[in-house]
Every structure is written in C-alpha cells, then in structure tokens.
Amino acid sequence: MPTNIPAPQFTATGFVAPAESAILAGAQLDINTAFGGVLDQSLTTPQGQLAMSEAAIVGDANAQFLALANGVDPAFASGRMQDGIGRLYFLTRLAALPTTLQISCSGGLNVNIPVGAQIQDASGNLYACTTAGTIPASGSITLSFACMTNGPIAVPSSNSVSIYQAISGWDSVTCISGVIGRNVESRTAFELRRQQSVAMNSIGMLDSILGNVLNVSGVVDAYVLDNPTGSPTTIGGVTLGANSLYVCVAGSYTNLAVAQAIWTKKPPGCAYTGNTTATVTDPNPQYSTPPSYSVKFQAAVNTPIFIAVTLKNSSAVPSTALTQIQGAIDNAFSGEDGGIVPRLGSMIFASRFYAGIALLGSWAQIISVQIGCGNNPSATFTGSISGNTLTVSSVASGALAVGQYIADAAGAIVSGTQITAGSGTSWTVSIAQTVASETMYGVVPNQNDVTMNINQEPTFAAANVILTLV
Template sequence: MSNVPSPAFTTAGLTVPTESAIKEGLWADFQAAFGGNLNESDATPQGQLVTSLTAVIGAANDLLLSYVNLVDPARTSGRMQDAIGRIYYMERIAGQPTVVTCTCTGRAGTVIPDAALAQATDGRLYQSLGAVTIPSGGTVSIDFASVDVGPIECAPGTLTRIYRVVPGWDAITNPSAGVPGRNIETATEFEARRAGSVAANAAGSLPAVKGAVLAVDGVSDAYVTENATGSAVTIGGVSIAARSIYVCVSGGTDADVAKAIWSKKPPGCAMTGSTSVTVTDTSEGYSPPYPSYTVKLQRPTPKPIYFAVALADNGQVPADAEAQIRAAIAAAFAGQDGGPRARIGGKVYALRFVSAVAGLGTWAQVVSLQIGTTSSPTSSEVDAGIGEIPTLAQANISVTLV
C-alpha cells in the first residue's frame, strides 16, 4: 500500500494533497522498497526520480481538480461551460456588431433592401437590418449594423456614405452614436444567462418574455416591465398603457423580436411600444388563413454619455495618455473589462470607470471623474430611462491634467 495521500471528496468538494505531502509519501515508499538508508537529496538519481513522480502525480491531481470545478456551473468556462449550456439548449452568444440608427433620404417609394451597405468615415462597412420603403416625406430611419463584430465606435455624423448604390436612395447619416456591439460572450455572462434561461421556460411572466427576447439572434439588450393597473402610468420616463407589458429591445429584427414576445406573453395582455409588427400563428392545427396578431415593441433612443477625467500631472503621464484612457473607458462602458455594461434603463456611475483608468498604470492617478449628458459633465451618475440606451463616442471623453 502506497504512502502517497490520495484525493478525497468531502462536504466542501474535492481536496487534493499538497506536492510536499506527495513527495514525503513517495520517499516513504522508496525507502521501504529499497531497504531504507536512501539519500533523499534531490541531486541523487533517486531524488530526481521522486521529484519527477511528484510533479506527475501533482499534475494529474490538478487536472482532476480542474475537471471537477468545471462541472460546477458557478466555476465553469470554455468547452465544459458550452456543454452545460447545451443541457439547456443554449449556445454561447457570438460577437455582435455595433447597431446605429440612421436617417436615410431619397425618392418616395424607393425600397432600401435588406443588407444595403453604407460606410463610415473610418472605413468600416455597415449593413441595413431589414428592407425599408422610403415614405412620402422622403426620409426614413433604418438600423444599420457593422459588418465586423465587437464594440466598434460609431460617433454621430460618421456613417455618411452609401457604399452600394440603390437608385432613389440619395443620402445617409447617423444623428446619434451607435450602440456598441460586443465580443464573444464571456464565462460570467454565459452563466448569468444560463441561470436566467430557466425563467424563459415559463409562460405568462415578465422573465419569460425577457428570456425569449434575449435569446433572439442579434439582440444585445432588453428591458421588460408592465403596468398592471387600470390606467396609464409613467415608469422610467415612459407612459405605459393600462394593463399592458412594455418591451424595449436593442438589436435583432422586428419580426424575430415580435415573434419571441408573442410566444411568451399572456393571452389578452395589451402592449405598449412605437413599433407594431404582425405575427402569424402557423402552429399545427391551423390552416390558411392563419390567425394573426399585432405585437408592439419599443426600440431604445440612444442617450449619449460624456466623461470628464482629471488626471494628476505627476510627470509620468505618457504622451498617448488620452488615447489610452479613452480606450479603457470605452471598453469598460461595453463591459469588456468583466464589469457590468451600460444597459437600457440602467444607471451609469462615474466610479465604475475609475478603476479602468487607474488600471492603466501607476501614472494614472485620477483626481476626479465625472459624467453627464452634455459636453461639460458634472455628475457622479446618469440615469437612462427604460426607453433609452446609453451610448459612448470616444470623442466625448475629455482628459485634463491638474
């Protein structure tokens, strides 16, 4: 019987012996096998063998410990997390593009097709999300998504070139900054969505509606609430009709989002929203003409956020400090630092971004950091209404040395 201690399952989980305990057990085995009196110096042949075996056993124990931890949804990541997700019929959300609402002008009746291309001043291409017909007024709002995925910045007035000509479509511009996309879903985000996906299996509840909407391809954020009273009420700056639900969603096509809402909302429940979509029930048991329903949803209004960072002029600030600070704040704003991202109906705190700046190095000594909705921000926090989504252009981040 070996003197090397074995891993053990306890009430606290799997415990493995330390490598010093493993080495001590191996020496006891070697001494017993060779009659004792072995020189236990690491410089001897037997010492080198014991050291190598200790490393091999320790590595095997570490691999076992890692596997056991990866089975736990609270500690898992990577391939094992994907496997756990598949139990819930979930797939990791791929990187998503930046979505920007543009004003397109042209001849009335002109159809701007799905995936029509436009180009920003930085050279990046954007494609329209769905086909839209220019009305009699000559202007129409269309959502465009960047061809590349990730938190790509699209500042106001930078998406101005029609890349692929459509006869009758004359001009394009974006009055507001785009809603930043995202990189591939992190382990923390995936676990939060897995936990919330259980609610998506319910019916007739707000978490079920939100879970279904967030599962729609291309959706980056959603806010769902209701008014259960017999008269209109104002919640988060939005007037919600009596006995209705309100779904504000960023990303995804109108048709896919509306179908997701309809699949989970309770029968007879009214809806509040400026976008109306017809959903047809083609489920088994019906034949044409199929029953159809009008689903209402809301698209969020971009709410530009401004930052003012005051940095100590300590003689160590690099020449590209402003560029570094802007990039760090933009990454934190999009949640790329592992913290919460700015969301529909959320509150953006200035202190949330201090660590992002301070983490750039010892030279980054933050004197103050303020945010707001004007070019001279003076607040410590900004509230977004439930019909708004915070947006950030790096040009709206000012840095001064004091």
C-alpha cells in the first residue's frame, strides 16, 4: 500500500525535505485509511500519538540526511565532514595551542629545573616547563614554559610571574617574552585556509605565497603585498621598499619555515621588506655548492582591541553579564559564531559583536558597542610602570586621562590595565606590574570601527571589555 507521507526531493538546489507538518498529515492519513477511515484524528488519541511518533522518526531521518548532504559542500561542512574535505587538500584543522613564555629562572649553581616545573601568573594561570635546564654559574637560565590551558591567554608582564612549585635553590622567575596561544581552528577559518591553499599550486602570484605561508605549522594569519614601483610606497601604515615583496606573519612558527615558504613561491629577483631575516639554502641536488638567500619578512605586532559595551540597566541583567559578554565577543573574534574573523589589515566594525551579545538573552538590550585600538590612541607617551604607579616622562601626542586603557606594541603591559586616578606625570593603574620605560599609548573605545595596519594582528583579551549599565 503506498504511503501518503511526502518524500524528500533532490532538486537543482540540493536535498529538500518536506515540512514535518506535511509528514504528520501523511502519517495520520495512512493510519486512518488502514482502519477504514473512521478514526478520531485528534493528536491526544493513541492513533494521534502513533502518527506524531512516526512523523518525528521520519523528520529526524530527513534531518540527518540533510546534514550529511550539506557536509559534502565546503560552504556548509563542519566538524568531521569538514576535516574530511580538508584531507583532500592535505590539510588538517589547527589544534588549540597554549601561550608559551620564555622565562629567566634564577637560583643557585647546578639547580635543575625539570620538565613540568610550574610557575603562575598574576591571573592564576599555570605554566609548565617544557625544556629542562640547569642553572649555570651566571645564576640564571632561560627556559620555555607553556600554559596548562590552551587558548589565547595574554602574555604576562616581566615581573608578574612567580614560582608555583618550590624547588630547592630555585629562587625567582622573570618573563622575558611570550607568544599568545590560540583556540582550535574554527569552521570559518578552516574553510578560508582551504580556499587559500589552492593557490599553493601556483608560483609567482601573491596568492601563491599567501597560501604557502598559511600552510606553515604555527602560522595563524598572514598578509602578502608587493610594491612594483621603483620608489618606496606606504600602504596600510607600512612603508614598502622599491620593487619589494612584503609578507607579514602572525603566530608561533620558526623563521626558517616561513622564509622557505616565501622563497619557494616568490617571483625571482624581487627585494623584500620586513624586520625578520632567515637564510634559505637552495635544496637542488645539482649544485655542488648550494647558493643561499637571505629572505626577509615582517613579524606581526599583536595589537589589543578594546571594546566598550553599554546596556540598558534592569533587574534582569545577571551578575554574570560581563563574563557572558566577554565570551560572546571571544566567539566572534575566533569565528566560532560563523562570522568573519578579524585579521591583519582588516577593518573591524563594532557592529560585528552586536549579534552575539543580543543572543545572550532579552536582558542584553544594547545601547551601544564601541571599539578602539592603538591605531587611534587618545595619547601616545613614554612611561614606565612600577606596581600600580605609571610614571610618564614625556607625551608625544594627545593627553592622558582617567579611564583610558594602557597598551604597548611589545605586549609587556598586562591586558586590561586601565588608568584609575592621577594627573601630570604620576598616574594609578588598575593592575600592579613592572614595565620598563617604553612607548605606550592610552586608548578609549569610542569608535564604530577601526582599521588595522597590515603589520598588526588584532588580539582579544577578556579584560579589555568594559560594561556600562545606564
């Protein structure tokens, strides 16, 4: 006996499943016909319950097949299906990575710092030693430590780390430098990288270089540009030398791997613009003495983004509102919400974060979302921080004021540091730390959008979100 339940269709637009209401009507008709057409059609009856169950089973099967059909299309694939498409291009999803630090460990002669030895930053994040070492006669040794939690945790300032697990003779630690970690690669970011990887098969084009560099282990973002003119040209806030290739790279990578990726795809005879140099040796076995080439590229500057969110105040706003908003903005920055990920040289709109905040609940009644970064500082100055005191030696432009966030290009200042009081040359900041005299800038998130220079990688830290209820 034929069924009255409508079948799915394969059309020019793909798999189209019937509405579940139509499936239910067909199941009801089937059951009623089987019993002579005299049954009560109410859904509260036993036959109505059977019809609803059958409709739910058929609807679920259709939904599962629809997910499978969408999974073979790169535009919609996610999870394991997207991983499978990536494997066709010899790509694997980038795993989450921890923030890594270079730590100067001081103490007595011949004191051994083993793998797994732990330190802690001012926010309570733990870091484990990844390379064992023994303190020499100089009294200190620099070792690598990795955060025990994956993700983009901000690099702490030099004196905001301490020993967590005591080792006899190990006296103190100082953070020398660090590389911010990352979340697992999102669906959107993985698909973009797959598209760009296709260009790896060509040579000489900018897309060829970009695709090859993005395929280097540890690279999370890159920007490629050239200056074909015979004189220096300023583009996106960066001056490119005459007839030069410019490649900016963000992430945790080896300089040689990036240089090799550039060299193998670049057109011959061009110059380079950048602040990082690595020597690449031609691997051609025909050379008895292989020639070497100095390849230059730009190491991206991690540039913090500051966001001010103003909501309408009400009794419905939960005590966890700030934490939830920080999470929504973090999802947008990492592309977990399916939107565009802020990148090198991109324009970032404050409106990009509206949807995620609004979806938190009816209590999230947005009055405004505004954004700011070092590209539009309210003040640029030379200063140092000791404890909670910011000492300003000179002001290059603008004026400092209470409420400004403080940041720097080197990343030595702890994310979320804000001026809370002061005037003239002495100010109070919200987070105690030690930062040597350097160029700093004060930022107020008061714009609707910001444009990143082509050497700036936008970064997000939860501490850089301020919430106001009015």
